[in-house]
Amino acid sequence: MITLSGKSVFGGIAIGKISFYKRNEITIKRSRIEDTDAEIRRFEEAKAQALAELQQLHDKAVDDVGEANAMIFEIHQMMLEDLDYVESIVNMITTQEVNAEYAVGTTADNFAAMFAAMDDAYMQGRAADVKDVSERLIKVLSNSDHGAIEMKEPVIVAADDLVPSETVQLDKEKVLAFVTMYGSSNSHTAILARTMNIPAVIGLGEDLKQEYDGKLAVVDGMDGVIYIDPDARTMEAMQKKQREDLEKKELLEQLKGKENVTKSGQKVxxxxxxxxxxxxxxxxxxxxxxxxxxxxxxxxxxxxxxxxxxxxxxxxxxxxxxxxxxxxxxxxxxxxxxxxxxxxxxxxxxxxxxxxxxxxxxxxxxxxxxxxxxxxxxxxxxxxxxxxxxxxxxxxxxxxxxxxxxxxxxxxxxxxxxxxxxxxxxxxxxxxxxxxxxxxxxxxxxxxxxxxxxxxxxxxxxxxxxxxxxxxxxxxxxxxxxxxxxxxxxxxxxxxxxxxxxxxxxxxxxxxxxxxxxxxxxxxxxxxxxxxxxxxxxxx
Structure with missing residues (x-):
């Protein structure tokens, strides 16, 4: 049995197989461009396509997780059209005579570093959003497919971290829990876990390895612990804890629509x-x-x-x-x-x-x-x-x-x-x-x-x-x-x-x-x- 500890962002117990999110990595090469005007047009066309894709993701997210959570894709569209972001890319193409992929990647790194350096936890989480938007642009420019995860059964979704465009494509009915190497309590993964009321543990670091893909695991979202290949004693204890947690949640669900009132009638x-x-x-x-x-x-x-x-x-x-x-x-x-x-x-x-x-x-x-x-x-x-x-x-x-x-x-x-x-x-x-x-x-x-x-x-x-x-x-x-x-x-x-x-x-x-x-x-x-x-x- 392997025990990993991280930070809990939502409680509960999940038992199932680990499935790692498989991402198509793109190597960005710097190329010299002769016709910068044509390259800027190529960037603008890719931006238009990326905006259309984000609108489709927004519409899907509305059905899956509601209008409020789908708003992240409206924010991503705003990021794509942000003047500072666009001007940085266009200026780099023009002045350095580089390809659009390189200009987008460099701009993304600069903006993400700026967000990550901020003291505010919410703003640190926005570094992932800039990366997500920029990676979408780069994939459009390079005609590359987006990553995916095959979900034939309910699984524990594992990743280094997950960005909004990745989480929205998951079959929510088959997500038992989220476990990530990195991320913060304000990351989209954490927000989604809280919205879906499913266990999530972040910050597991390099100990969460790809080799655990397909292995049976228990996610203890209450204590921020993951047990991989749990022994019989641990499994029995976690199953009992899971039953008790589900009973509590069922009782709490019954409180929806009820008044916040004490036994003596005091309301709050x-x-x-x-x-x-x-x-x-x-x-x-x-x-x-x-x-x-x-x-x-x-x-x-x-x-x-x-x-x-x-x-x-x-x-x-x-x-x-x-x-x-x-x-x-x-x-x-x-x-x-x-x-x-x-x-x-x-x-x-x-x-x-x-x-x-x-x-x-x-x-x-x-x-x-x-x-x-x-x-x-x-x-x-x-x-x-x-x-x-x-x-x-x-x-x-x-x-x-x-x-x-x-x-x-x-x-x-x-x-x-x-x-x-x-x-x-x-x-x-x-x-x-x-x-x-x-x-x-x-x-x-x-x-x-x-x-x-x-x-x-x-x-x-x-x-x-x-x-x-x-x-x-x-x-x-x-x-x-x-x-x-x-x-x-x-x-x-x-x-x-x-x-x-x-x-x-x-x-x-x-x-x-x-x-x-x-x-x-x-x-x-x-x-x-x-x-x-x-x-x-x-x-x-």
């Missing part, structure tokens, strides 16, 4: 946190009551320049429409600290967590903020969008935000653009200062949302990125819980509601405590919706 909204459009499918699949945190900064982090109002509008509109009237709380951009976008031109700071970030950027660079607010209010006509603002420390900040909202609303009215005038606005409670003035903040806004990750960091004066401080980091610290209680009391005193969207919302050991505080909404990862609902319904 259970919403989902998402980081991008492709997570919306998992939100709907897991029966979330709404979206409690949509991290809008992904729009900025995946762009080479400031996203336009129109680009942002399309994304917010799509999410609002997909949620079909359910509340969608969108957090305005939280750039800074560990989330850097080079084109913002931010200075290097000694202590970025306490520096120039989030609302501080918005209020000092109003042209950026105003563009986002216009897009948000335009999208509000298509669903129940609410807006919340991060890193608030004072009432003055909120008043300045409201002044800018007033300007935006007046402009849209003059332009004859539809928008909802009753859009809820809220602030994130993630600094001790916000807690201490929460009685005043509550008079200015419609709701609070507690960001427990930063609130814990700032309350305990502990950098949550510093692994050496883990022994001192206590998310259950009485001071942190007292901060949340104070904010809840002050919100309710003014007749406003309060939610929690940080990691603590998914801590089932604290659910009872939060309900006792009167927390009105808990927002968690999509896969935690039903377990949280179960815990709520078991509370007195």
């Amino acid at each position: 909204n259970v919403y989902a946190n998402i980081g991008n459009l492709s997570d919306v499918g998992a939100v709907l699949k897991n029966d979330a009551g709404g979206i409690g945190l949509f991290r809008s900064e992904f729009l900025y982090l995946e762009s080479e320049t400031f996203p336009t109002e129109e680009q942002q509008f399309k994304v917010y509109k799509q999410v609002a429409e997909n949620m079909a009237g359910k509340r969608v709380i969108i957090r305005t951009l939280d750039i800074g600290a560990d989330k850097q976008a080079e084109y913002f031109g931010l200075d290097k700071e000694e202590n970025p967590a306490l520096g120039y970030r989030a609302i501080r950027i918005c209020l000092t660079r109003p042209e950026i903020f105003k563009t986002q607010l216009r897009a948000l209010y335009r999208a509000s006509a298509y669903g129940q969008i609410a807006i919340m603002f991060p890193m608030i420390i004072s009432v003055d900040e909120v008043k300045k935000i409201k002044e800018m909202i007033q300007v935006v609303q007046e402009e849209l009215t003059e332009e004859g653009v539809d928008f909802r005038k009753d859009v809820e606005i809220g602030v994130m409670i993630e600094t001790p200062a916000a807690v201490m003035v929460s009685h005043e903040l509550a008079k200015e806004v419609d709701f609070f949302s507690v960001g427990t990750n930063d609130l814990t960091q700032y309350t305990l004066a502990i950098d949550r990125q510093n692994q050496k401080l883990e022994p001192f980091y206590d998310a259950h610290h009485p001071a942190v819980l007292s901060m949340i209680r104070i904010a809840a009391e002050n919100a309710h005193r003014e007749g406003k509601w309060i939610g929690i969207c940080g990691e603590l919302a998914a801590d089932l050991s604290l659910t009872g405590t939060f309900l006792e505080m009167g927390i009105d909404e808990l927002s968690v990862a999509p896969g935690m919706i039903l377990p949280l609902r179960k815990t709520v319904r078991e509370c007195e």
